[in-house]
Amino acid sequence: MENRDKKLRAKKRVQALKSFYSHATVYLVINTFIVGMTAFMRMKEGVSLADSLFSFETFVTPFFWGIGLAFHAAKVFSWNPVFTKEWEKRQIEKFMEEDKREIGKY
Incomplete structure (x- = not known):
């Protein structure tokens, strides 16, 4: 059963990667x-030519779509600079300490 779960998770991960690579390819083609x-x-x-290429109006769509692509990449590659494992550990310790104080009041 565990092996089947691992295979299912791996398939989902591969599908997420394929989805991201498709998104990146479409991004490059359409924005070019x-x-x-x-x-x-x-x-x-x-x-x-220089003024038309190096103008904000030229890159509005790629810029904002690129933000969405970056979030997609962060999700697929499990990159989260804010909520790291260390942050989770600190929060768990903090809540456990609060619970100890709450229990000690009664």
């Missing part, structure tokens, strides 16, 4: 197209 088209359209309006 968007940046290229935005730069091209701005150049048609008379803006230089």
